[in-house]
Amino acid sequence: MAPEPLVGIGFIAKRTGNAVSLIRYYANQNLIPSIRTDGGNRVFPRSVIRRVSFILIAQNMGYALDDIRQLLSALPDNRTPNKADWARLSKVFNIHIEQKITEINLLKSSLAGCIGCGCLSLQRCRLYNKEDKIASKGNGARYLLGDIPTL
Amino acid sequence: MAPEPLVGIGFIAKRTGNAVSLIRYYANQNLIPSIRTDGGNRVFPRSVIRRVSFILIAQNMGYALDDIRQLLSALPDNRTPNKADWARLSKVFNIHIEQKITEINLLKSSLAGCIGCGCLSLQRCRLYNKEDKIASKGNGARYLLGDIPTL
């Protein structure tokens, strides 16, 4: 286990472009690992910067912090994540990215074919929000584009 | 202006798969138009169903309700939206969809090239959250993937 350079909370905050309070919050939420100095201050392995970056990206993708915690469990807490660790996480994440791309392309063509040209068939027009962990932020299933236009 | 069939709030709720309270909320937020019966109950043009659908989709894309209100201002309140109305909205919306697709593809290749293989250059590795109205939900700019991995 290579001894990793440890940095303070302000360093992490600055490097990731966030408020110190956010880093503290993530640490309290067990999203990032930290150890304490004798005085009680938090110090972090530098690799936490990438971890925070990942969190921000995943949030942007629509993941809730609870889900992200799950995703991150693929990374080790007590040593610097290595190439294989990140690759493993990346693999899982990529599947979701692909899904997202598929979804959004479907949305695009649906809008083109449904809203754009005023389709008349309920069957053709109906899209379902399929309880996607990512997409449905705790909303439950809701039907999309479910009506026959009254043109 | 063709007299449009009017429906109750429960009908809208059922057709869109949502709680009545949500429809009422949207109506109070001026996201969907409604008129009142003599008794004070809300009634809606059927076209509100599509409007609600649009709101759900846009939310899924990451838009805040405030932004969606703006987008929806392209649609008329006092008559059934026609093909041209929806097409206009669809056009604006499609631009954002394209952006989203571009973004997510960038993310995908960045993850592949950056996390996946452990790149060593700060320049190559750095992604910025470019204050995108959609992506940044009031977060301000935050740097993503901004560190040199400590492999």
Add this chain to the structure above:
DNA sequence: TCTTGATCTAAAGTTAGCTTTAGATCTTAA
């Protein structure tokens, strides 16, 4: 007409994801 179910309002409650505040303690460079 009566009763049942739908709808109403206003206000309070909820969850996620943070920030702010206050007052105390750490750390560090001079």
Add this chain to the structure above:
DNA sequence: TTAAGATCTAAAGCTAACTTTAGATCAAGA
């Protein structure tokens, strides 16, 4: 050694997007 700045904790505050509650009224069929 000391002053300044960084960090600490716990608790409260905040915004968005809803839901829940309570008590009243509306609408419609038997």
